[in-house]
């Protein structure tokens with residue numbers, strides 16, 4: 454068995470987009486602290502955030518100060534090619550927010566594939582040499598972009614959406630990552646919470662008030678055939694869950710964690726203590742091969758998976 458280039462990451466990574474009170478519900482910091490304490494007490498030490506997730510980096514900086522943890526952040530380049538000053542100040546800003554001397558992981562989101570990112574990656578390499586960044590990753594890169602990025606810098610992880618509903622990764626990216634030894638960090642394993650008991654038997658979900666679920670994941674579900682196939686998948690998940698005495702969310706997480714090349718599964722922070730415990734437990738056992746196959750085949754029958762990573766989001 455090959456040795457992971459990312460040994461410290463926990464199998465479950467806590468997604469901290471949920472700390473962005475502009476995109477999700479506004480959560481008081483005391484409640485966030487309680488939830489983070491619970492994750493840490495259960496052995497989950499890795500957190501995912503981004504420079505564009507509002508207060509998320511700053512809150513994590515305060516709550517994780519002096520605690521044994523790994524933080525993955527993102528540097529998001531939406532417009533144009535950044536100047537060297539812009540790149541440096543982005544990294545300095547994340548260092549200040551997270552109250553660290555060195556960023557454990559920086560994952561690059563590069564929005565426009567038409568723009569050449571090689572100079573930016575060369576600068577990120579310099580920041581590694583200067584000790585400001587330990588490891589580099591990317592997020593939402595399509596396959597040609599990742600091929601090119603690898604010529605510019607060492608890429609250890611690729612963060613991308615992967616769930617029983619969205620399996621576009623399997624078209625090109627997963628085999629490519631396996632070949633290159635790049636580990637996959639999968640986000641959206643519960644399709645933002647839709648793959649859970651909360652939505653079993655629901656014929657048409659109400660538009661959620663916490664709008665990331667409604668806009669980000671509803672858009673994805675729409676692109677993959679709409680709600681009816683998700684409702685059908687939930688029935689199959691419920692049957693498998695019952696067989697193991699587990700929940701739908703646990704089965705959905707377990708399916709992702711067992712896919713080839715997946716190093717860790719990123720699931721968004723929840724305040725619900727029982728959900729936290731269930732999510733952590735989902736990484737302590739395995740669906741058997743027959744049930745993995747059953748779920749994969751059901752998903753293949755229900756959803757079309759066209760395009761490469763990030764093919765319709767840009």
Ligand SMILES: NC(=O)c1ccc[n+]([C@@H]2O[C@H](COP(=O)([O-])OP(=O)(O)OC[C@H]3O[C@@H](n4cnc5c(N)ncnc54)[C@H](OP(=O)(O)O)[C@@H]3O)[C@@H](O)[C@H]2O)c1
Nearest residue numbers: 468469470640641642643644645646649702720721723728
């Ligand atoms: N790179 C990117 O472009 C990108 C894009 C999206 C996300 N991400 C990252 O990935 C992280 C994870 O993605 P995600 O949070 O959107 O997806 P997710 O894990 O599919 O969904 C998380 C949501 O599901 C609900 N949930 C969690 N555990 C549950 C359980 N056991 N039963 C029922 N519901 C449960 C929670 O909502 P409630 O408890 O509030 O119902 C939580 O907010 C984000 O926080 C972010 O760090 C990255």
